Amino acid sequence: xxxxxxxxxxxxxxxxxxxxxxxxxxxxxxxxxxxxxxxxxxxxxxxxxxxxxxxxxxxxxxxxxxxxxxxxxxxxxxxxxxxxxxxxxxxxxxxxxxxxxxxxxxxxxxxxxxxxxxxxxxxxxxxxxxxxxxxxxxxxxxxxxxxxxxxxxxxxxxxxxxxxxxxxxxxxxxxxxxxxxxxxxxxxxxxxxxxxxxxxxxxxxxxxxxxxxxxxxxxxxxxxxxxxxxxxxxxxxxxxxxxxxxxxxxxxxxxxxxxxxxxxxxxxxxxxxxxxxxxxxxxxxxxxxxxxxxxxxxxxxxxxxxxxxxxxxxxxxxxxxxxxxxxxxxxxxxxxxxxxxxxxxxxxxxxxxxxxxxxxxxxxxxxxxxxxxxxxxxxxxxxxxxxxxxxxxxxxxxxxxxxxxxxxxxxxxxxxxxxxxxxxxxxxxxxxxxxxxxxxxxxxxxxxxxxxxxxxxxxxxxxxxxxxxxxxxxxxxxxxxxxxxxxxxxxxxxxxxxxxxxxxxxxxxxxxxxxxxxxxxxxxxxx
Numbered sequence: 001x002x003x004x005x006x007x008x009x010x011x012x013x014x015x016x017x018x019x020x021x022x023x024x025x026x027x028x029x030x031x032x033x034x035x036x037x038x039x040x041x042x043x044x045x046x047x048x049x050x051x052x053x054x055x056x057x058x059x060x061x062x063x064x065x066x067x068x069x070x071x072x073x074x075x076x077x078x079x080x081x082x083x084x085x086x087x088x089x090x091x092x093x094x095x096x097x098x099x100x101x102x103x104x105x106x107x108x109x110x111x112x113x114x115x116x117x118x119x120x121x122x123x124x125x126x127x128x129x130x131x132x133x134x135x136x137x138x139x140x141x142x143x144x145x146x147x148x149x150x151x152x153x154x155x156x157x158x159x160x161x162x163x164x165x166x167x168x169x170x171x172x173x174x175x176x177x178x179x180x181x182x183x184x185x186x187x188x189x190x191x192x193x194x195x196x197x198x199x200x201x202x203x204x205x206x207x208x209x210x211x212x213x214x215x216x217x218x219x220x221x222x223x224x225x226x227x228x229x230x231x232x233x234x235x236x237x238x239x240x241x242x243x244x245x246x247x248x249x250x251x252x253x254x255x256x257x258x259x260x261x262x263x264x265x266x267x268x269x270x271x272x273x274x275x276x277x278x279x280x281x282x283x284x285x286x287x288x289x290x291x292x293x294x295x296x297x298x299x300x301x302x303x304x305x306x307x308x309x310x311x312x313x314x315x316x317x318x319x320x321x322x323x324x325x326x327x328x329x330x331x332x333x334x335x336x337x338x339x340x341x342x343x344x345x346x347x348x349x350x351x352x353x354x355x356x357x358x359x360x361x362x363x364x365x366x367x368x369x370x371x372x373x374x375x376x377x378x379x380x381x382x383x384x385x386x387x388x389x390x391x392x393x394x395x396x397x398x399x400x401x402x403x404x405x406x407x408x409x410x411x412x413x414x415x416x417x418x419x420x421x422x423x424x425x426x427x428x429x430x431x432x433x434x435x436x437x438x439x440x441x442x443x444x445x446x447x448x449x450x451x452x453x454x455x456x457x458x459x460x461x462x463x464x465x466x467x468x469x470x471x472x473x474x475x476x477x478x479x480x481x482x483x484x485x486x487x488x489x490x491x492x493x494x495x496x497x498x499x500x501x502x503x504x505x506x507x508x509x510x511x512x513x514x515x516x517x518x519x520x521x522x523x524x525x526x527x
Contacts, residue, residue, distance in 0.1 A: 029117060038111040039123050043081040047128045048103075053137035062134045067103075068093045076105060076127055086111045094124065103127040136193070146179050146191035147232060148198030152205065153187035154239040157304070161243060161270075162188060163440045165209065167454035170416050174204050181420045187239075188420070195233050202235050210240040210274055210289035240292055242267050242274055244443075245397045247301040247371055249385045254295040258285045263385050264300070266357075266395060269449075279357045279395060282326040300382045303439075306369040306397060308339035311362050312351060332359025334396060339367065356396040370396040398446070401481050411441065413456040413489050446482050458489035 010019045015031040025032065049058040056062040057075060065072035077083065077091060086109040094104035105127070110120045139145055154161055169175050175190065177197050182189040192198045205211055217231040242248055250263045262278050265285070269275040274287040287297075313335040317323050324331040334356045352372075362368055373391050444451050 023117075032113065032117065033119055033121075036113055036119060038086055038109065038113070038119050038121055041082040041085065042109075042123075043125070044123070045126050045128065046076070046079045046081075047130050048076065048079055049132035050129050051134040051137055052131055053140070054134060056134060058132065058134070062136070067098060068095075072103075073105065076103065076125075079127070080125055083107075083109075089120065101129045103129060146193060148192045148195045148234070149232075150190040150192070150198050150201045150205075150235045150237060151184075151187065152190070152237045152239065153184075155186065155241050156243060157302075158243075158436045158439075160436050160440045160443070161209075161239060163437060164450075164454070165205075165239075166418055167415060168208055169204075170418065171453075171455045172204065174201060175418055181418055182423045183420045184423045189423070195231075198233060198235060202237065205237055206289075207272060209270065209272065210287075210292050211237050212289065212293045213237050240270070240274060240289070242270065242292075242297060242299060243303070244268065244270055245303050245306070246299050247395060248276065248297040249300050249382050250297050251295050251385055254287075254291065254297070257291070259283075261285060262389075264389070264391065266397065277326065277329065277357055279331075280355045280392065282324045282329065282331050282357060284326050298379070298381045298385060300378050300386075301371045301373075301376055301395075305371060305376060307372050308400065308402065309336040309352070309368050309370050309394065309396065310339050311335070311364055311366045311368060312337050313364055314359060314362055316359050326357065328360065329357040330360040331355060331357055332362075334359070334362060336368070336370070336394060336396070338372070339402075352393045354392045354394045354396065358396055358399065361399045362396070367400045367402050368396050369398050369400050370394050401446075411445075411484075412459060412486065413444075413484055414459050415441075416455075416457065445484055448482065451484065451488060456484065456489050458486070458491055 011022050011026060012018065013020055013028040013031055014026045015035070016028060018028050020028045027035065050056075051058075051062065054062075054064075056064050057072065059075050059078070063071065063075065065075060073091060073093065077088070088107065089110055090106075090108040092106050094106055096102050096104055103126070105125050106122065107125060108120065108122045110118055112118050152162075152165075175181065177192065178190055178201075179193055180191040182191070190198075190201055192201065202213060206213075214236045215233070216236075217233045219229060220232055221230045222228070244267055246267045248265055248267060250258075250261070250265065252263075255261055255263050261283050262281065265276040265278055267274060268277050273289070274292055275284065276287060277284045311334060315333040315335075316330070332355070333353065335351050335353050337350055337352070356362070358368070372394055374393060444454075444456070
């Protein structure tokens with residue numbers, strides 16, 4: 001009797017009697033799956049910890065993850081004991097009630113048992129969500145919440161610089177990890193949980209505005225055995241006291257270092273440097289923060305001293321070769337008259353003649369704002385720097401739109417504000433803060449370069465405003481008013497700006513103060 005070579009050496013399965021090739025267990029693959037459990041040693045029930053204060057899970061470190069998200073799935077897989085002994089093929093969520101404090105994941109794993117025999121099994125792992133307070137939330141209930149503070153100050157009587165600085169912070173998301181912002185009478189305090197975040201804030205201020213800084217630290221606790229120390233760090237940042245539209249006077253050393261420029265200059269822009277211009281010679285200089293604080297200029301006139309003038313005549317050179325320009329500015333000889341003099345007193349001796357850099361904007365009949373240097377009161381420090389010099393009668397600063405009344409009613413845009421706590425003495429300047437905010441909003445409308453640096457948000461009822469009929473007052477508005485176009489506005493997708501209560505980028509937020517996404521004319525500003 002001949003034996004078939006294909007069936008030679010075959011054996012019967014010890015469990016079901018099916019003929020198979022010989023193996024160590026003398027068992028077929030289906031029976032092997034029923035007898036061998038490759039999930040043995042893998043935890044089927046795991047406990048994870050959740051902080052109810054900040055909404056984060058302990059990995060460690062503490063992270064933020066939504067329910068049934070990829071981040072939470074990755075964290076849960078790392079918590080399963082013994083999963084590294086098998087090959088993970090698939091993992092998916094099983095829906096559970098959100099309030100059940102249970103999470104379930106269906107896993108599919110593979111493992112080779114003998115002689116290239118691979119077994120695949122599917123099982124469910126249950127996660128119990130237990131409550132545990134994270135160290136950051138524990139620290140928030142003590143007086144040691146913050147580790148670094150950045151104190152920003154400016155020695156001026158208005159807050160327009162801080163409004164502009166606040167919008168820059170919102171655009172660049174600088175205060176995302178800030179614990180708290182406290183408003184002071186002459187500035188703002190920014191509190192951070194780590195030293196590196198405070199240093200990041202200082203670096204941002206250095207890049208956007210001229211300032212000088214002082215650093216200090218205070219020892220809180222120390223452990224001599226483990227050689228550990230804990231400090232609180234403070235940065236005191238002083239912003240340059242020169243603002244846009246201010247008239248400044250330089251000392252002799254600064255004038256000599258800038259090519260012998262005249263000491264009386266007008267500030268037309270403040271960024272990382274202070275931009276100054278001489279309306280008579282059209283010379284422009286950029287003063288860096290280092291040069292500014294080495295010889296601080298004296299402020300001769302501020303914006304509160306501006307007066308209204310009516311342009312009687314504007315003379316420009318007819319020959320293009322004779323025109324003097326400096327960037328966007330064009331020089332011309334302006335004849336103006338004080339607006340409060342009236343048409344009845346329009347004699348020749350009431351006219352003031354001066355060179356101006358606004359010849360590209362002004363035309364006869366326009367209204368502008370400027371400084372009347374004859375009637376201005378200047379301090380001794382200013383007069384000592386400009387003695388024996390011929391001063392112009394008037395310095396024109398900007399074109400104004402006096403017939404544009406109730407401008408905030410037709411305004412298409414709105415701004416966001418950082419949530420702030422009110423410090424001691426900050427309420428004393430409440431009315432002044434409202435006026436400064438309105439001036440700041442007017443500056444945004446009139447200066448396209450200023451609008452380009454920040455985010456303007458569209459009002460919700462901007463379409464309804466366009467459908468409304470025009471009032472009689474709006475018919476007399478200036479045709480050349482630099483209105484904000486709709487394509488410059490951003491649709492507001494968030495309702496509130498909040499401060500992060502934790503320093504590791506948690507998306508769980510803690511509101512500090514009033515809602516931030518708001519129109520300036522819709523709320524009361526507390527200053």
